[in-house]
Amino acid sequence: MLDIIESVNTAVNNFIWGVPAMICIIGVGLYLSLRTRFIQIRKFAYAIRSTLGKVFQKQTASDGALTPFQAVCTALAATVGTGNIAGVAGAIAIGGPGAVFWMWISAFLGMCTKFSEVTLAVHFRERNKDGDYVGGPMYYIKNGLSRHWHWLAFVFSAFGVLTVFGTGNATQVNTITTAINSALINFHLLDPAYTKTSNIILGIVIAVLVGLILLGGIKRIGSVTEKLVPFMAVIYIALSLGVIILNIQRVPGVFASIFAGAFQPSSVTGGVVGSFFLSMKKGVSRGIFSNEAGLGTGSIAHACADTDEPVKQGLFGIFEVFTDTIVICTMTALVILCSGVPVDYGNAAGAELTILGLTSTYGSWISIFTAVALCCFAFSTIIGWGLYGARCIEFLFSSKVIKPFMVVYSLVSILGATVNLGLLWSIAETFNGLMSIPNLIALFLLSGTVVQLVRKYF
Template identity: 80%
Template sequence: MLQIIETINTAVNNFIWGVPAMVCIFGVGLYLSIRTGFLQIRKFPYAIRTTLGRIFRKRSASDGAITPFQAVCTALAATVGTGNIAGVAGAIAIGGPGAIFWMWVSALFGMCTKFAEVTLAVHFREINANGELVGGPMYYIKNGLGKKWNWLAYLFAAFGVLTVFGTGNATQVNTITTAINSALLNYNIISKSAVSTSNLIIGIVIAILIAMILLGGIKRIGQVTEKLVPFMALLYILLGLGVILLNIQNIPSVFVSIFKGAFQPSAVTGGIIGSMFLSIKKGVSRGIFSNEAGLGTGSIAHACADTKKPVKQGMFGIFEVFTDTIVICTLTALVILCSGVPITYGEAAGAELTILGFTSTYGNWVSIFTAVAMCCFAFSTALGWGLYGARCIEFLFSEKVIKPFMVVYALVAILGATANLGLMWNIAETFNGLMAIPNLIALFLLSGTVVRLTKEYFAGEGKEN
């Protein structure tokens, strides 16, 4: 049975992440970039100044909403996760170092894509029966494109519900157990025979924590993520910079391997990876798995922000992709490549390769810090995607199903902690691609609205604010 599922998933995955997907993702990103005059480059200083300025500004949100900073932290909580650690390692192992170059390229266009998603989500959002602000791709399709496109909104929401259990939960919890067990085994706190028991205990604890936070509603999610995200990002960045500084002599050759491997993979991987398309595919797919630009999911969190300026909140979309991919994913890649750890090209790799990059530089003692960082990354992602799944299932049915969904979602953490998720990773990547299709269609059709809102904003008060 598993063999049949794997075969079907491989066929669907190869189609979704084949040439059509690459054309759509790059195409829509490039199209939006051209129509907005490459806003992500032209207004990048403004985006950073605006977002960082609001990050350090303390304020409270109205009922049913969260602050703009809590919104970006909730979105970053979902994006800065295992994609930055295990995903980058997998992209390098399967696509070679050149995959990182294509990850950067996808991020460049992804900044504008995510800007458009956030702007539209805030502009077309609604207030639900509980008095909460709700929005995202399903709402900007419904309210922006009209009734004849409602099927596309429901399609996105359906794929969203299916995706959250794998992408947002099981694979994340699996990374947490890997990180904790790696640290415990390094210090001989547990034996290999006790790993399965440890996994079950970790799964139950995580399930309880997820349920407690998600059932507390959007405000509790925002309160947790605004504290967790800055801590985990800073810890990981400091650890990563330390590895780079201690191996600074390797940096020039690492960048040569990235740029050369992007166009001649075989020259870097010894002929094991010879396909430039494979390098592009892995770089783009794992980049999107990490920063979610094109999926539309991050805009669901931003729609909850207590703001009246869609374009100003959209600047956080640029900031998110930059932070997630250009900063954190690049750090992970440099940790792996400059530390000199052996990479078996052509074979799947995950978080263990990234951990090896840290321990080979610092020693085994650092495994406890990498475990903490990875647990924070993965747990925060599970929280963010829990919100996304709740919003999608609410759109499909009603707000009455939110709490039962959250209970089921929390229980999936136990499965993620105890099961072998090799196939789950591949299925998660497939569903990510399926979610992107209706969202990219909507972004293309609503690009005129994005351009109009952007022009109006920068022509008026937004020019100086």
């Protein structure tokens, strides 16, 4: 039975994350970019001034809302995850260094896609019975499109609920337990024979922490993410910059391999990766999987922002994709390629390749900091996706089911810490891709509204 499920899921997954889907996601991003006259270029400096420039300003939000910065941190909490560490490593191993170039291309178009998602989410949001702002793809489909399109909102929400338990929780907890156990074993603080016991304890601790944060409501989620996200990003970027500086003589050659490998992978990988389309597919898919531009999930958090300007909050979407992919994913790529660690091209790789790049430069002691970074990345993803799942299930049923959902979602952490997640991860990845279909249709149909809002604001 499991073999049948696995084979069916593999077929669906290959289609969802295959060339047709990549064309659709890139196509919608290009279409939106053309219609907004490439707002991600024209207003990039303005977007940075309006977002990063206001990080240190003291802000407060009304009841049931987040400050604009808390909203972007909550969205970044979900997007900046293990995909930035493991996903980039996998893209390079399977698609060659050229995959990084296509990751940049997907991010360039993704900045406009995410801008459009966030702008629409704030424009078409509602207040729920508890007075909280609620929005996202299901609401801009419901409030922006005619009635015969409303079924797309329910499809998106259903896939969202199915996705959060795997992508947002179980697989992330598994990453946390693996990172902590590896660090403890490395420093002889844990006997490998007791890893199962350690997993159960860690799973219970994570479940309690997740429950306390999520059940505390939108305000507590925002207060946690606005502290955790900048902290983890600064640590990781600092460690990565150290690797680049210590191997500065390799940087020109690394960038040459990225640009050469984008169009002729075999020239860089010794013929192991010889397909231009494979390099492109891996770069684009991992970029989208990391920054979620086109999936619509990040706009759910942005819809909670205490702002009256949809376009102004949309600029945070540009900043979000830039930070997630252009900055953090590029740092990961440079850590791997500048450190000179051997890459087994053509075979799957994960976080261990990135960790090897760090330890080969700093020594084994850095593994404790790597474990901390991995844990922060994974835990922040659990919190962000918890909010997404709550909003999706609330749309399908009512706000009465939010707290029971939060409890179940928290308890899944224990499951994630103790079971093999190979098939679960693959299924979750499939549902993640399926979420993009109703969202991309809505973005295409509502592109005119985005253009009108941009003209009005500027």
